[in-house]
Amino acid sequence: MANVCRRICSGLGQRLALNPSSRNFASSPRCFNNKEHIYTSEHDELRATLRKIIDKDINPYVDEWEAEGIFPAHKVFKTLGNAGILGVSKPTEYGGLGLDYSYSCAMAEELGTINCGALPMAIGVQSDMATPALARFGSDKLKKEYLAPSISGDLVACLGVSEVSSGSDVASLKTTAVKKNGDLIINGGKMWTTNGTQADWMCLLANTSEGKPHQNKSLICLPMNLPGITIAKTIDKLGMRSSDTAQIFFEDVRVPASHIIGDEGMGFTYQMLQFQEERIFATAAALVPLDTLIKLTADYARDRKAFGQSILDNQVVHFTLAELATEVESLRSMLYRAVGQYIQGHDVTMLASMCKLKAGRLSRQTTDNCLQFWGGMGFTNEVLVSRLYRDFRLLSIGGGADEVMLSIICKYMDILPKPQKKK
Structure with missing residues (x-):
């Protein structure tokens, strides 16, 4: 097929x-x-x-x-x-x-x-x-x-950006790729690497010079079968259970300098552009599960009885589900606006960040509210709501935490406080 x-x-x-x-x-x-x-x-x-x-x-x-x-x-x-x-x-x-x-x-x-x-x-x-x-x-x-x-x-590909001490703060990453005789010698490590234990290559972000943190990084195509690459462990996560997530170390890993993607030193900029698609993708992938969860919860609450009436007949339940459905439709509209501008060639960093922020928070709200209406059954592993409750908690963290999204939005609104100059 x-x-x-x-x-x-x-x-x-x-x-x-x-x-x-x-x-x-x-x-x-x-x-x-x-x-x-x-x-x-x-x-x-x-x-x-x-x-x-x-x-x-x-x-x-x-x-x-x-x-x-x-x-x-x-x-x-x-x-x-x-x-x-x-x-x-x-x-x-x-x-x-x-x-x-x-x-x-x-x-x-x-x-x-x-x-x-x-x-x-x-x-x-x-x-x-x-x-x-x-x-x-x-x-x-x-x-x-x-x-x-x-x-x-x-x-199979993976993305090597986050580190133990550098997650959403991409500029602070420590992994280095130093030029030597036409090669890059890579040292450091990556954390929270999705597909990391099965990947054939990594799109690696590393420091390739001593320059300013936004100008000294490059994206590199790194084969994962090279000497010096160690899959330190598979991370045991709260959710996203069927996705392997690795901690990876690099010790004097040698790769040709020609494996740098695009221009050397432009890696931070390229990664910020990749984040636009990542955040749009993450938002889009959340829409159907949220719709599904609201519908499944309505069906379950309709059939479940308490104190002589359907759980769904309680105003707090059907009003909450109506509000959640409204929020999902609002998110969908904002996403489609971001996609429309993106395919026309516009910078959608702010809109994509708004989508990601809203998707993360709405996913937490929806899964939490819906699980509550499932009662004891929602606290089991037998229903989809409990799995999505665990899985979707990541959306406010991975790919840039909520607080980073807010900082980006503030920057585009020109209301982010300027760093204090050292005296």
């Missing part, structure tokens, strides 16, 4: 290439008549393709992978790669579909039908977190060696 899906998606890309006006929803009035106004029938076709894969090859095994604490990344990614899912907005010359980012957003939303948060996150690392800078700025050689096989699902 995967090959059939790949042909469907390839045909979709070809049709859209022949009709450029349909690739940008802002220039297509008909799309505003749709239920979800940034999407067309072509987006629906892509989502239907992905849904078949999820129903057949992913959801039947999620409980097993959650119990084992890991999913078979190479197998799952190869299935998705055969269908074109891992390169929706990547260049066609490297195996992508060449579509605009609204299609990646649609893909991220559909990934929300997976019965956990871990796999959408792991897939998003491959498609929208570790590869955007490579696709945009990397050399042809690096794209052929790392991007093309990541799109096809033959290689």
Whole structure:
């Protein structure tokens, strides 16, 4: 079926290439008549393709992978790669579909039908977190060696940014990549690395000079089978159980300097650009689970009786669910606005940060409120609400904590206090 899906998606890309006006929803009035106004029938076709894969090859095994604490990344990614899912907005010359980012957003939303948060996150690392800078700025050689096989699902990628003492504060990272005889000698370590135990290569952010912290970093394609790379441990997490998360150390790891993505010293800037897609992806992947959770909670509360009436008949319950549904629709509208501006080439750092902030907080609020209405059953591992309660707590932390999102928004509003000058 995967090959059939790949042909469907390839045909979709070809049709859209022949009709450029349909690739940008802002220039297509008909799309505003749709239920979800940034999407067309072509987006629906892509989502239907992905849904078949999820129903057949992913959801039947999620409980097993959650119990084992890991999913078979190479197998799952190869299935998705055969269908074109891992390169929706990547260049066609490297195996992508060449579509605009609204299609990646649609893909991220559909990934929300997976019965956990871990796999959408792991897939998003491959498609929208570790590869955007490579696709945009990397050399042809690096794209052929790392991007093309990541799109096809033959290689698993991870992103090496966070460290033990440097999470959301990217500028403070300590890992170094020092030039020597045409190579880079890498020392340091990375933390919270999604896909880290299974990855074939890492998009690594490291200091390549002694300059200013925003100008001394480079993104590097780092093969994970090199001497000096140690997977120190697999981190035991509260949620996202089926996604492997590693702590990794580097000791005198040697890689050619030609593995730097784009211009040396531009890594911080490139990573900030990658964060735009990461935060959009994370928001989009949360929408369907939140909708699903509200519906499941309404159904459960309708059937559950207490003190002679349905739990749902209590005003606090049905009013709360109505408020949550309203908040989800508000988030969806802000997300679609961000995507619309992004595919038109605008800087959406502030909007993407607002989306990420809202998604994290709304996910915490929704899962907490809904779990409460499930009562004792919500405190078991037998229902989706408890899994999403654990999984979605990460959204306010990973990819930039809420407080960092607020700082970014304040910066764009020009209300962030200026650092005090040292006397």
